[in-house]
Amino acid sequence: MPEGHVLHRAARLQGKRFTGHVVNVASPQGRFRGGAERLNGQQLDDIEAKGKHLFYRFDSGDELHIHLGLFGKFRVQKLPFPEPSPNCRVLMDTETDRLHLAGPNQCEVLEPWEAEAVRNRLGPDPIQNRPDGYEDFLERLSRRSITIGKAIMVQDVISGIGNIYRSELLFQIGLSPWTRAKDVHPETVKQLWEQSVLELKAGEKIGKIITTNPSEFGVEKRKDLGRWDRLYVYKRHGRPCRRCETEILAADCDGRNAWWCPSCQPD
DNA sequence: GTGTCATGCGTAT
DNA sequence: TACGCCTGACACG
Numbered sequence: 001m002p003e004g005h006v007l008h009r010a011a012r013l014q015g016k017r018f019t020g021h022v023v024n025v026a027s028p029q030g031r032f033r034g035g036a037e038r039l040n041g042q043q044l045d046d047i048e049a050k051g052k053h054l055f056y057r058f059d060s061g062d063e064l065h066i067h068l069g070l071f072g073k074f075r076v077q078k079l080p081f082p083e084p085s086p087n088c089r090v091l092m093d094t095e096t097d098r099l100h101l102a103g104p105n106q107c108e109v110l111e112p113w114e115a116e117a118v119r120n121r122l123g124p125d126p127i128q129n130r131p132d133g134y135e136d137f138l139e140r141l142s143r144r145s146i147t148i149g150k151a152i153m154v155q156d157v158i159s160g161i162g163n164i165y166r167s168e169l170l171f172q173i174g175l176s177p178w179t180r181a182k183d184v185h186p187e188t189v190k191q192l193w194e195q196s197v198l199e200l201k202a203g204e205k206i207g208k209i210i211t212t213n214p215s216e217f218g219v220e221k222r223k224d225l226g227r228w229d230r231l232y233v234y235k236r237h238g239r240p241c242r243r244c245e246t247e248i249l250a251a252d253c254d255g256r257n258a259w260w261c262p263s264c265q266p267d
Numbered sequence: 268g269t270g271t272c273a274t275g276c277g278t279a280t
Numbered sequence: 281t282a283c284g285c286c287t288g289a290c291a292c293g
Contacts, residue, residue, distance in 0.1 A: 068275080071288075072286075072287085089286095
């Protein structure tokens, strides 16, 4: 169940094992017909993540486009390979390593221009953190007459943020999810962008979403935080705010729950 | 065993 | 706003 940090981490870790190798590609589940055969025997040149999307570039120019959706899961395996699960959509093998993918929302082979179109549609990615990232975000945001809580989940506005980061980032910068996107001051938008860069990069590094500060809990490292001490507001409705003790609220925001502190994040 | 929920997203109404 | 799609973990009987 991935937000952007998971895909960047996957690209980085899989890259170490698979790029530069000629790979065997198969689909035990059989729902990647035409794709597996087309990629089989090609060399994998590069893996790129943007937002929640992954692009595997092969030497013919073909790009394997994967979006995990809510359920998709990668497993990287080493010899001796275990039996693939029946719902395995893609198996990609080198001589020594195997990538096992199950349950993706999207899994398709694209021409380079098609893959480029997917990437161009997406808003700036905080983990890529390109120089024009903030301006691009601000510009895409200012066109939306929706709340900021909705807007940062729209992948065309900013890519990679999911439901956990939405609530956590807005709490961290003290912005109510119910503020209209157009009304957010550019300085606050900048803060939101910079906080996104910080948190998503941290998430990519450790492979977990942890937004709280360990020192607030009397421990040194994030990994020493208890399971329930890692987030400020996500799924903490009815519990006291970690900063001010006010009761955390939850409400549907664009079809999914958002959590916020009404005192730290006033409307 | 069955039911519910989840870090997502596209399409129809 | 509702539903379909993809799967696994967990709570409950």
